[in-house]
Amino acid sequence: GAGVSQSPSNKVTEKGKDVELRCDPISGHTALYWYRQSLGQGLEFLIYFQGNSAPDKSGLPSDRFSAERTGGSVSTLTIQRTQQEDSAVYLCASSQPPWRDSYEQYFGPGTRLTVT
Amino acid sequence: DAKTTQPNSMESNEEEPVHLPCNHSTISGTDYIHWYRQLPSQGPEYVIHGLTSNVNNRMASLAIAEDRKSSTLILHRATLRDAAVYYCILLGAGNQFYFGTGTSLTVIP
Numbered sequence: 001g002a003g004v005s006q007s008p009s010n011k012v013t014e015k016g017k018d019v020e021l022r023c024d025p026i027s028g029h030t031a032l033y034w035y036r037q038s039l040g041q042g043l044e045f046l047i048y049f050q051g052n053s054a055p056d057k058s059g060l061p062s063d064r065f066s067a068e069r070t071g072g073s074v075s076t077l078t079i080q081r082t083q084q085e086d087s088a089v090y091l092c093a094s095s096q097p098p099w100r101d102s103y104e105q106y107f108g109p110g111t112r113l114t115v116t
Numbered sequence: 117d118a119k120t121t122q123p124n125s126m127e128s129n130e131e132e133p134v135h136l137p138c139n140h141s142t143i144s145g146t147d148y149i150h151w152y153r154q155l156p157s158q159g160p161e162y163v164i165h166g167l168t169s170n171v172n173n174r175m176a177s178l179a180i181a182e183d184r185k186s187s188t189l190i191l192h193r194a195t196l197r198d199a200a201v202y203y204c205i206l207l208g209a210g211n212q213f214y215f216g217t218g219t220s221l222t223v224i225p
Binding site: 004033035048056059104105106107108109110 | 160
């Protein structure tokens with residue numbers, strides 16, 4: 001079946017502009033995660049959605065970052081007034097309901113964001 | 117968030133076993149130990165996970181110390197396709213994954 005998809009695959013934007021990144025999770029997956037990976041670094045957790053529960057936003061680095069998930073499926077990560085330090089690969093992952101003893105995340109290919 | 121410590125890099129000869137260590141001395145009794153790997157230019161992929169007992173699957177084995185303060189991912193015969201960054205992660209009650217910087221594995225032909 002189809003995996004997690006993300007769009008666009010690459011985005012170049014000017015400093016100060018707003019950007020929207022999209023994630024389409026695997027159908028039926030109730031959990032959705034956003035991560036950021038700067039060049040040569042590990043993954044940085046940003047936000048977590050689980051079903052209809054309030055999202056865990058504890059990883060968002062500033063109030064310029066926000067995310068929403070419509071209808072429990074597609075998610076959009078929005079970065080307002082982009083800065084050069086926002087340049088990174090943004091990865092989305094989805095999973096079945098998070099029963100911790102049988103947990104596996106499926107990752108999308110990522111969106112490479114470059115802020116000039 | 118519970119912390120893990122891994123070596124920055126390791127090398128292995130092709131077709132030899134590889135033991136990737138991870139220290140997690142602050143692990144709590146309910147934290148699961150997960151391993152993911154990230155091949156170049158790809159998103160991470162699940163490898164294996166466990167709680168207390170050693171685990172085996174088609175990709176690897178996971179050996180967990182009796183006190184659970186460390187674990188080892190074992191690749192039984194390294195291939196060139198196993199060259200990746202391997203992340204050891206503790207999954208706690210909040211269901212967030214904290215990936216850290218992982219171990220970069222180089223497989224030598």
